[in-house]
Amino acid sequence: MVRQISTDVLHIVEPANDGYQLTLRLDFSKLPHNKESLKIITEVSSVQAVILSSQLKEMLQNVNSWDSSQAMYKPIKLIYHPKEPFYVIRQPQKIVAVFPMRFKDNSDVIIATSFFQELMDVVSLKKWAKVPPCNWSPIPPLELRGESFEDLSTNGGFVSFDISSHHVEGKRLDKTVWSLLNFYAYVKHHVKCTRGFIQRRMRRRLDNLVEVLEKSRVEDGQIKKVQGWRKMRKMVGSKSKMIKRRWGDLGKKIKRIRFRIKIHGFARFRRRWLTVPSFSSSTAYTKLQTNGNNN
DSSP: OOOTTTTTTTTEESSSOTOOSSSSEOOOOOOOOHHHHHHHHHHHHTTHHHHHHHHHHHHHHHTTTOTTTOOOOOOOOOOTTEEEEEEEETTTTTTEEEEEEOSSSHHHHHHHHHHHHHHHHTTTSSSGGTSSSSEEESSOOOTTSSSHHHHHHHSSOOOEEEOOGGGSSSTTHHHHHHHHHHHHHHHHHHHHHHHHHHHHHHHHHHHHHHHHHHHHHOOOTBBBOOSSGGGHHHHHHHHHHHHHHHHHHHHHHHHHHHHHHTTHHHHHHHHHHHHHOOOOOOOOOOOOOTTOOOO
């Protein structure tokens, strides 16, 4: 497939670099400056997907080939999206695909977690009995013991699908491979759409609240309209300033009334009888000298 793209632009480097299955060298000076260049770039960018899908197809086609001498096969790590690997584990009569889920925002974690739980509930219904069983867990499965800590450190848990021979028969094989390779993209798209839907609903509710407050706000015999939810803060700020101003005027009146009333000698009485005595220490005591004639 690589040799059929363009022999002038693309060359296969043999042997491949350490840690890689294929190394390509591109000569941009021989890249044509027409629509043919876009076709070549598209074919080059799809090389990784073709290689990975061919490997995944080979694994799924051998789903029933189980060696009883091996207690458990080692997980195979596949990387289709950068920094988003998933694992394929061969088990008796099935293959398990495990996806470690990572998200940047805490709100995305909440949306994705509810989506995974709902996905498990839907798959458990009789209507969807033929689809691959789905499981979600906040901790990694036992089959991933021994993998690197960086790959297993997630905040969205682990999603796994059980693939049996029924799911790879005929044309179902290509659909299953495509679904597994694009599962990360599907989850991100769902989370993004759900977050946008929630934000639209919140703005709509806020607009309705502003509309209600517009109708109830009457000042100086005229109704002042507030357009849009962005001016909500200005209206609330003006109301708070008005309340502070009214309470400030009331407080000044109370102070003036209090200062007009004066009782001669009341200040001395208050200092002597209405002042809380101060103690030097909570554990120190002073001995009182009393006369025997006093009661």
